Amino acid sequence: MSKKPYHDIPGTTIFDPAMALMGYHLNQFAISLMKAENRDKFKANERAYLDEWEMSEEQKQAVLARDYNWMMSLGGNVYFLAKIFSTDGLSFQVAAASMTGMTQEEYAQMMLDGGRKPEGNLYKQEQHNG
Amino acid sequence: MAKITAGVATSHVPAIGAAIDLGKTEQPYWQPVFKGYEYVKQWIKEQKPDVIFLVYNDHATAFDMNFIPTFAIGCAPEFKPADEGWGARPVPTVKGHPPLAAHITQSLIQDNFDLTVINKMDVDHGLTVPLSLVFGQVEEWPCLIIPFAVNVVLYPPPSGQRCYDLGKALRKAIESFPEDLNVQVWGTGGMSHQLQGPRAGLINQAFDNDFLERIVDKADELAQVPHINYVREAGSEGIELVMWLIMRGALNDDVELKHRFYHVPASNTAVGHLVLENKGD
Numbered sequence: 124m125s126k127k128p129y130h131d132i133p134g135t136t137i138f139d140p141a142m143a144l145m146g147y148h149l150n151q152f153a154i155s156l157m158k159a160e161n162r163d164k165f166k167a168n169e170r171a172y173l174d175e176w177e178m179s180e181e182q183k184q185a186v187l188a189r190d191y192n193w194m195m196s197l198g199g200n201v202y203f204l205a206k207i208f209s210t211d212g213l214s215f216q217v218a219a220a221s222m223t224g225m226t227q228e229e230y231a232q233m234m235l236d237g238g239r240k241p242e243g244n245l246y247k248q249e250q251h252n253g
Numbered sequence: 254m255a256k257i258t259a260g261v262a263t264s265h266v267p268a269i270g271a272a273i274d275l276g277k278t279e280q281p282y283w284q285p286v287f288k289g290y291e292y293v294k295q296w297i298k299e300q301k302p303d304v305i306f307l308v309y310n311d312h313a314t315a316f317d318m319n320f321i322p323t324f325a326i327g328c329a330p331e332f333k334p335a336d337e338g339w340g341a342r343p344v345p346t347v348k349g350h351p352p353l354a355a356h357i358t359q360s361l362i363q364d365n366f367d368l369t370v371i372n373k374m375d376v377d378h379g380l381t382v383p384l385s386l387v388f389g390q391v392e393e394w395p396c397l398i399i400p401f402a403v404n405v406v407l408y409p410p411p412s413g414q415r416c417y418d419l420g421k422a423l424r425k426a427i428e429s430f431p432e433d434l435n436v437q438v439w440g441t442g443g444m445s446h447q448l449q450g451p452r453a454g455l456i457n458q459a460f461d462n463d464f465l466e467r468i469v470d471k472a473d474e475l476a477q478v479p480h481i482n483y484v485r486e487a488g489s490e491g492i493e494l495v496m497w498l499i500m501r502g503a504l505n506d507d508v509e510l511k512h513r514f515y516h517v518p519a520s521n522t523a524v525g526h527l528v529l530e531n532k533g534d
């Protein structure tokens with residue numbers, strides 16, 4: 124398959140139709156958590172609730188580990204996955220920080236300082252983050 | 254006849270809604286954000302629009318993976334604020350304008366913009382945060398609102414050019430409606446932000462300020478910017494900015510810039526805001 128034009132954007136997963144196909148059941152599981160009764164079921168027994176969905180074992184492991192980068196590599200979309208970290212009582216900023224390898228404090232300070240700078244973060248070959 | 258008099262653009266960060274709902278607007282973190290909206294709060298009281306055509310996107314709230322319309326128009330008499338997972342925002346129900354929405358649907362589809370019609374939908378922070386920023390905390394929204402949802406969650410969203418052209422067709426649609434109505438078009442979302450992956454937190458002030466500059470009087474040039482530039486330079490979620498081009502396309506070529514505001518950060522996001530009036534009206 125030819126390379127997508129965004130393959131060289133560092134640290135970024137573009138949720139395109141191929142990813143959406145892979146992540147269908149994972150995302151549908153996540154959005155089910157908008158309902159309080161489903162949140163309760165999930166919290167009571169995460170594994171049992173996940174087993175009600177046609178997700179791959181790896182997708183289930185990624186959810187149990189709350190590894191959002193892993194979930195996104197398996198087709199998760201951040202707006203859907205937001206229902207999982209909301210169920211955990213976490214904000215978007217805390218969840219975003221967890222995906223960067225920074226502590227929540229470091230991440231919050233980076234945002235106060237004007238956010239992650241574009242310099243060095245637009246193309247993979249020049250990437251040095253921070 | 255109905256007339257489009259003005260456009261408003263604003264970011265719609267959910268944390269801004271939470272700050273309003275929880276009474277945190279005077280806190281040092283939030284105070285500079287809300288200061289940027291003092292102008293529009295006064296301005297809207299003088300403008301008194303009858304209807305706002307509000308362009309926004311749903312964030313995996315009303316639309317799950319089963320249905321993902323690219324352009325969807327809300328034709329219902331009312332739309333409830335959605336429970337996005339932590340209870341619905343304490344804001345009024347949004348009242349629509351079904352006859353105008355039906356007229357716009359007819360006109361846009363005949364102009365080759367194939368819309369999805371929505372007759373039942375809850376609206377999320379993408380729509381309600383801009384209303385709160387402009388109208389504040391109110392018992393009832395002071396005008397009718399037609400929600401217009403654009404897919405920016407599943408890549409690719411519509412192109413900037415497509416959005417800009419839709420705006421132009423929208424103007425024709427609205428201004429052929431026989432009732433005398435003062436109509437505003439709002440574009441929401443952005444500015445630069447990325448909520449996911451190791452690059453989360455990306456903010457590109459140069460990109461944002463160039464966008465704020467060019468959308469005023471070089472919009473036809475700005476409309477040609479391809480998707481890849483948005484996602485690379487403004488972050489994977491910064492692509493929401495294409496929605497502002499619908500607003501801009503619906504206005505005259507000549508507009509008067511009444512207010513421009515930019516601030517970093519609100520949570521993970523750069524906040525941008527414009528008030529534009531049609532010239533010569």
Ligand SMILES: [Fe+2]
Nearest residue numbers: 265379442493
């Ligand atoms: Fe958004």
